[in-house]
Structure formats: C-alpha cells, structure tokens
Amino acid sequence: MKHWPLRWKIALYSALLAIAATLGGAVTTWFVMRHAEIAAFDRRLTLDADEFFRDVEHFEGSRTTSGFVFNEVLVPLSLRKHLVEVTDSNGTLLYLSPRLHKPFPRDGIKEFHNHRIQGKTVRVAEFTQNGLTLLAGDDLTQINQIGWEIFLAMLGAIPTVLLITLFGSAWVAGKAIAPVEEIRQAARTITAQRLDQRLPVPPTKDEIAGLIEVLNETFERLQRSFEQSVRFSADASHHLKTPIAVLRAGVEEILADATCSENTQACAEALLQRTHHISSVVDNLLLLSRADAGRLELLKTEFDLGEVLEGVLDDAHILAEPLGLEVEADIQKDLRLIADRTFVAMIAQNLMENAAKYNIPGGRIRVEARTVNSSVEMIVGNTGEGIPKDRTGQLFERFYRVRADGRVPGHGLGLSLSRELARAHGGDVELVRSDSTWTEMRMRLPRSLNDGKLSRNHQ
C-alpha cells in the first residue's frame, strides 16, 4: 500500500469513507424510521381506543338495562387485530384477544410502554373511561421488520457505492494530481547539464503553483552553487597550468645543463615525467569539470574508428610482450563515425590501458569493434581478476581505483572521464561483464553526432 500510486490511495480512502457514511446513514435511517413507525402505531391505537369508548357510550342497551352486558362486537375490528384486554371497574375481565393467553400484567403505567409477553416485546397502553379499562397493544415484529428491510436495502447499496466512489475518486484524484505528474516529468529533464531549465508555473494561484515556485527557487540556488563549483575546478585547473609550465621549464633546464651530474639528470628526467603526469591530471579534471557543466567542446570530424584502434592495438602489442599477454582483435572494416577523434582515441586508449593493467600475467586481451544499428561499439575484454561485485558501482567514480595498492599506476580519473566523453557524444561506457575469469568494458557511440541529444553538450 505504501508503494501505491497516490490516486489509488485517495480512491481507496474515499471508498472506505463512503462505506462508513452509508453504514452510518443506514443506522440513522433505521433509528428514525422506527421511531416514526412507533409514534404512528401509538397514534393509531389511541384513535382506535377513542372509537371503542365512543361506541360503548352510544350503545343504547347499556344505559337502559340495569346490568351492563359487554358485547364483543363493541371492540372495533381495527382493534381486534391487535392485542386487547377489556375489564370493568370491578376488575372483571370482559374481553381478551384470542392471541393473548392471559391478561396483561399490571404495572400501573398508563402510557405506551414495552412489556415482555410470551417471549415478545409488546408495546401496550391503558385507557380508562366510563368504568371500563382498555389495554391495547401489539408486538413490534412488523415495525422491526420494516426497519430491518430498510437497513438491508442500504447495505445492498454498498457495492455500488464502493465502485462509484472508488473509480470516481480515482478519476477526480487523477485530475487533481495531473499537475504533479507534469512537475515530475519536467523535473526529470533538469539534470546537471540542464540546470538552467525551470518548471512551467501554471496560471492558477493554488498550492501546486506555490510548490512549483518554491521548487524553481531551489533549482536556482542549486544551479548557482553548481556553476560555482564547476567554475572553481575549471579556474583551479587553469591556474595550475602556469606553475606546472614553470616547473617543467626548470626541470628541462636542469636536464639540458651539461654541467649537471648524471645522477641529477636522471632525477630531472623522472621529474619531467612527473610534471607530465600532473598536467595530465589537471587536463582530465578540466575536461571533467567541463563535462559536468555540459560545456564539453566536441570537434566533430568523420574518421574510421579502425584507424584509431590501430594505434591503440599497436600499444597493446608492445605492452603485452613483457607481460606475456595475448592480444586478439576483431575489428570490422570501415567503422566510420562522426565524433571528436581525440576524445574517442582517449576512451579507446583508456580501456586498453586498463585491460593491460588489470590483467593477469600470461592472460588475454580481446578487442572487438563493430557497427550495431546506428551505433559503433567497441568491446575490450581481458582476463583480469574481475571487479568485486560490491565495487562495480564505484568503478566510474572519480579517483576511484579498484586496486589502490600502488601495484598499478594511474590516478583513477580515466574511466570516469571516458564515460563522460562518451556521454557527451550521446553514447556511453559500461561494464558489461566481470567475473573471476573475464572482464569486459563496452564503449558505444552514435555513428553520427546529429542526434538531438548532443546539441546541448555542444555549444
């Protein structure tokens, strides 16, 4: 239920409320109806009793004769269908309904009240006039029956009520939630690359419009701080380059100085390589920060991926030799694509470097490249030890290295950058397989850059 869509939750709650309301209505109706029926019963019986006394008074024989002789006929028919008992002033029983097995018990109450008689609740009242006492009443079975039927009828309406409210409120809720769905769709398009996007504010002044305004303000702040951090890393990279240039120029001077000892020159040479390494890290950071900002510049040219891979495979063969690695390649002919050649070469180089770096001695590297629909795919597989399952998620994180024990060179930006570069092309770099015997990375790039997806990255 926690995971239900909001509209169905609302629908369910409304349906439950409707059922409760119907039940409440049924009980109330039953109660009111019964009360009204009993009042009508009392009134009817009182009228019948009046009629009885009127008839007795107008019965001529009773006045003239010395002794009053009660005649059954005096009891009106309308009274006779109820339970009736007539006694004279001496307490002599003059008439008793055949349904009554014995006279009513006396409790001194004259108004209508209930009695338990012969296992039934009987409503009875006492009327006295001209020395005659009439007790009239009846059990309430019939009245109860009517109330019960009304109650049942209302219960019978519950399935209908349930269906109507369930689907009706789902529909109404759907309409009410529609703007929320629109917000969701619009918010989904706001990514790091498109933080300048805002949600459309509806013309209404309701809660939804208020929510959107607040969200838009939040996005505004988010965009500002994001841009700030992107600008910071770009600026930092720029400002690092001049000091590195100074460092490099200094080291090169030592290297070129014939008066320096061999030892010093050897040191200088190693330092030169380090400056190259530092500047490469700075370059990568700069590219990453630009990718984050969605401002990676792509210099599009048409080229054959095979040509790029030629060089990369060339390296692989050299690297494979001392490690005893076997390099296999299956490159489809004429893999033309329109992309940034330098970036594509960087991705290919990185994947190949990793395949050599994380391989076992005497292992195997396999490179495949082919066209798949409108994409070009390159798959680099190797007999590495595999990336532990719990670490595959971090593989593309910056400065993350599967083995950070110094056995393997690198700074942990390669894969993250490769992925960003591929994504800027509207493609991707993914880990497709990794177990104890075989690890496979795949680069996928659209053959032509004219996809709509790219235009935002290339400004």
Added chain:
Amino acid sequence: MQILVVEDEVGLAHHISRALTLDSHELAIVHDGETALGEAEARHYDLIVLDVMLPGMDGFEVLRRLRKAKMETRVLILTARGEVSDRVTGLGLGADDYLAKPFAMQELVARVTALGRRFPEKAPMMLQVGDLVLNLADRALYRGTRRIDLSSRELTLLRVLMREPGRIFSRTELSERVWEREHEYGVKLVEAFISRLRKKIDSPPLIHTVRHLGYTIREPE
C-alpha cells in the same frame, strides 16, 4: 630576432628568456598587457610571445588592439587553456601560432624559429633524413630503395622526429606528441617503439639516444 615576451609569471618568463637567448634571439620581457602594447608601439619586434591570462587586459585584448592599430608583428599565443574555442579565438584574432601550457621549451624554441622564417614553410609532404624518406601522403617509408612498413604509432613517432632532424626530443615530449593523452606506460612505449624503428631502419643508425635527454634523428657523419 627581436622578440617581446608578455608573461605575468616571472619564473616562466625567465625560463623562456633563457631558452630563446640561448637560441640567439634578442628579448624584452614585460608582465602585463598595457605595458606590452606600449612596448610594441615604441619599438620594432619581429615576434611577440603573448600569454593569454594576464592581469588587467588579457592577451586576446592585446592582440585585438595590436591588429586594430595595423601592427602586423607575428604573435605566438601561450595559454593555460587547451580548448578548441580558445585556439579558434586566438587564430581568428590574427595570432600566427598557439601553444598550450605546459609546453616543452624546445617546442617553443622550434615554433619561434619557424615563425622567424620570412616565408612560412608549408608542411612538406616528404620528409627526408639522409637516405631515409617518408612520404606523408601514402605513409610510405623508404631507406634508399628498400621499402619499410610501419605501424600506426611508429609512423607518428618517426614523423615527429623527422620534422625536426637534429632536435633532441625527451621521452616525455615524444609520448605527449604521439599519444592523445598521458599514457600510463608512455615512456616505456616510446622506448619500445624507438627500438622497433631502429631495427626497421637498420644501419647505419639514424636515430640516436642522447643520454637522459632523449632521442634525435640525424644523418650519420
């Protein structure tokens, strides 16, 4: 050549100055854009080495004003940025060449020398060192009459060396030139490819190792 170096980082300016002086150029160094403009107007310079990131008026602005004032002095731009758009901006404003920081000082010297030629050389389609001839159009390499097949990396490496015979390239610089970005095993690869090239080119040797400095290609004496 009379060269004006505009670089706000004093250390780097000094290194540039030393390297270019060693290559027998005459140098003047300034550290900001305004002074650079005044200096360029006051004296004749054959070449201006111009940093883009300068305090106050930046390098692009200096270049714009120079060209607006109809000064045709050649300009080599130095920049911390390596973006395509920066290069396009620089060249669009009338810069003659562009070098991204950090650069190999030898590269700067080579570029300056190239810019110093009265008539800029067209990139040749044929490179030759002794009897070694590399035809760039069809990637064919000949040692005398013997044809040598080269792999992709070998070709790129040899081309870099043959473009500037006699110049010493450090391993780092070669790895920078041949690989798209830093290769984890760049230096190792340079060594391996150089030894392969040597085997293919055969004797008498043309590629020479200069201890600690790197490699160079030159005709045998």
